[in-house]
Amino acid sequence: MHPEFLPVSAADIQQRGWDQVDFAIVSGDAYVDHPSFGAALIARLLESHGYRVGMICQPDWNDIDAFRVLGRPRLGFLISGGNMDSMVLHYTSSQKPRREDLYSPGKKAGLRPNRATIVYAAAVRQAYKKIPVIIGGIETSLRRLGHYDYWSDKVRRSILLDAKADLAVYGMGELAMIEIARRLDAASTAGLNPVSADLRGIPGTLYKLPAQQAAEGSDIPPEAIELPAFSETVSSTRAYAEGFALQYRNTDPHSARPLVERYPGGEAVVQMPPQMPLAQQEFDAVYELPYTRRSHPMYDQDGGIAAIEEVRFSLVSGRGCFGACSFCALTFHQGRIIQARSHASLLREAEILTRLPGFKGYIHDVGGPTANFRQSACEKMATRGSCTHRNCLAPTVCKSLKADHADYLTLLRSLRAVPGVKKVFIRSGIRYDYLLQDADEGFFRELVQHHVSGQLKVAPEHVSRSVLRLMGKPELSVFQRFQRRFRELNHTAGKKQFLVPYFISSHPGSTLEDAIALAEYLRDERISPQQVQDFYPTPGTLSTCMFHTGLDPRTMQPVFVPRSGQDKAMQRALLQYRHPENHDLVRRALRQAGRDDLIGNGPRCLVPHGRSSRGGQSRKRTLKPHRK
Template sequence: MTRSFLPVNKKDMMNRGWEQLDFLFISGDAYVDHPSFGHAIITRLLEAEGFKVGIIAQPDWNDVENFKIMGTPRFGVLISSGNIDSMVNHYTVSKKKRSDDCYTPGGKGGKRPDRADIVYANRAREAFKNIPVILGGIEGSLRRFAHYDYWDDKVRRSILMDSKADLLIYGMGEKTILEVANLLRYGKDIKEIRNTRGTCYLTNNIGELKDYILIDSFEEVSNDKKKYALSYKVQYEEQDAISGKVIVQPHGDRFLVQNPPALHVTTEDLDRIYDLPYMRKPHHMYERLGGVPAIEEVKFSITSHRGCFGGCSFCALNFHQGRTIQSRSHQSIINEVKELVKDDDFKGYIHDVGGPTANFREASCHKQKTHGVCKNKQCLHPEACKNLIVDHRDYLKLLREIREVPGVKKVFVRSGIRYDYLLYDKSDEFFKELCKYHISGQLKVAPEHVSDRVLEKMGKPGRKTYDRFVKKYYDINKKLNKKQFLVPYLMSSHPGSDIYAAIELAEYIRDLGYNPEQVQDFYPTPGSLSTCMYYTGLDPRTMEEVYVPKTHNEKALQRALLQYRDPKNYKLVHKALTMSGRNDLIGYDKNSLIKPQRGVKPWNKP
């Protein structure tokens, strides 16, 4: 059968002989039929189950008629703001409006509203009255509880309250959407769908619930940061599919109920998902508009697995994909590679093979498979768990198999290597082949910082571990007679980082002889442990106080220190050093960060 895009208008429906859709999917991203886009996976899965599905991508939310172009769907309206939270998509960490959007035709910004899930859901309710409205995707998933919102600088209610949706599917959603869709097909009322894993709903009565955890209400966590931190800790600990319990959070006279996470997808499930008949490109209606830039990063990349047990505090992955690794089979991946080779634009290079962390392919321990992940313990932080399984053999075998596919010239690994896990491997076989075959001149890694007190809050390995990795990396490359470099990702202004920690990082950059072109200022996005620290000033794991740089001035100083060689940062760096009593770093010797400059006076407290 010839592959084709799913319907985007009435004409497409007529060409398929459809009078009515079963489900309408409204997406904040442009329609790209590729498995890196959530709307593509969900709609193709529903299609494979026999449902008639259409997509309206980036509708004009100012006119409800734009939501009606394919008529009223039989079973429901599915809504996702896109692959990125709409507020993150729209605003920089300094809350300045972005002008571009790689998920939009031509890369132009402004094609979706702020808080897109809320706007789309309310428009869908207006358009279709009694038809079920179901939220999904990253925006809904990470805003399912009362949550701190960086852009409003306050705690907002569960997104279910403001969107007025009937149901919220959190996490990756495949198992859950199929169960919900089939229940609706067989006549179940959306208000009666109350026990499906991976869903949240609102109710006036929790009398029939059993074995649930009641956390502090929206009103309480809005007014008490300690209660916010304690409630977040419960949410964080109950996100495992095996051990997680029902969580209830009151909102006024209503209750938000989160059912336990959906059970993990199996290898067979993932293989099926990635074998669906994707077009693997943006819809042709975007060609005259310049295409959709986001496809370029993923078009020739392979997703090999999901989940991450790395435990980085600033990552919300625990709240969305979870900590348990779920992998595709080698054959499924090889089949996808063979499909890529057939593409007219393929030049022989696989840009990436990995997931959230490239060198995680299996569960971190045997216990995890039957008991779930540990609630109060991380696999790698502050040190490796004694039960951690360190084994790169399967990933190495996979990369070797891909290299042997006819038409493949080079296979890169770009999705991130967890370097402490790599060092724990007693065999250097994978490390050597990584350097020999899978790097193009430089390897990007994410130490993020060098101050151990900051790294502890980040959930990252200590500085000595990174230094060991750096030495081993260059030793291996030297033996291979390769001149390859490391590009470290660095972060400023993370909770725990004061101006002295920022100076320590600047000195490290100086000693490294490195000139970072880009650094990341910590961005408090919904769902992460670090965002909880940022808002409350407390580490929810210990309830200890955490220093948080919040003012625009201090964040600017910390960021400037990471790029102290940039002339435009001179005055900020000078101010940071003088106010910290580190005038020794202003001079002409090799240890200085900047030179004295006529007319720039030392900073003095007013």
């Protein structure tokens, strides 16, 4: 029994003096009681509202009894695949199985199934009849409506239908979850089976309608937008792109309307608009719940949970991102509106960190999706939401943007002054184009002076103007300006710190010529990336829509897509052309593009001729007989 943790067994429930839990949370991750783990955050939130919560983490999905370990919950099951989509967690971008799972004890792979949310929901239905099943988490959030699935190479239905759940929660879900719990509890208190509770109409959720109700339309909000029917999006890539564009333009709680997606047989899925952002007091409260900030001791003998090491001594200062990179799912999950915690709350948490075992004086990060976003992009966003027709930073900076790091800088200075804190680092992403818009260079100077741990990770992603526009990233010249000033400030401060730029290969729009241009840039800048991210078509991103349809859903203009394994391999190899094992692929790519001038021993060449070739022509080597 570990009373500081929530129950994980029937014995834990009995020792607490409970007859049953109100909610059983099923998660694809191991149990880590830390606010960076969604299952723990929702569990502690429900607990703070007086509900009894138990955890069923990484159950054996082949053993139905594994879902009965806590008994029948009074109000229902809450199911999440974990902090990552289970398919992304299991497979690389080349669809090869990953060897490790950082969210499992000892990094052991295989402790959760593919499509974990669907599998868990089916097991719960088998374990208990007529009980509410609510699904949520990132896997649900990004698969909430019809979506392209890279691993099966087809358009799949809403996960709400495939999981046969009663309701789906998308986004961060705190407000939605409390309202769901209230309605289920009201039904139970009235002597009804909670499964009879009406859960429709809650912001941040999706509900399904049987064919007759969907046809009548009385349970569909009158202001709802009809998406292309699922059968259309399966048969027509243009219909898919049009439907995705409608979803993309309805991700802001201030302006979004309900969406309706109809399926063969007549049933429909209704998506309510996103939940409103948390007030700062609510946001603070969520992160100051009584987390133990460690993994459950039952995992200690297996080496613990590696995923907590990245966040154990870090602070989440905000949510949301108006950067709107096309390959990022944040627009669909957290949204573009910035939510920021108060300085007082973060200082209290920093003091807690200083008392944790293993703390050596270093706060590893103070950030969120983008560390230097602590306020809305403009006055309008704070009260009326984000624009539906343009981005804040790319391809050019919006005239209404107000770049100001004063609040963030004050926060960092206060954290540096906390007794026991030696250094405060920033390791989550810095949006350098936003930084450069700030007329006051104070934050940039102190970033270099105090908050870089030798290397600063940045993400220019590419050099091609056309590819960068599709990515939602600024032009290369912006990064180069940031790079020059970073070097100058390091020189002034007497520091030897370096930028670690990230690049993506094979993004939609990237031709072989674009990949070669990127390789030449790396050559000229003497950059040798050790890790390269090959574009990964994950659910819920603009870039994945482009990959599937060959269209930019914002403009409906055609987009070239490097789709074949050979094309993707060549583009990836070009980014690491210095690696000898890539030389054959790089030579093949250069010859295919008519760039033989880059093969050879000249100063501008990327790779030498093959060992047994001259001028690209292969020759057999004749061995002379050995003479005594």
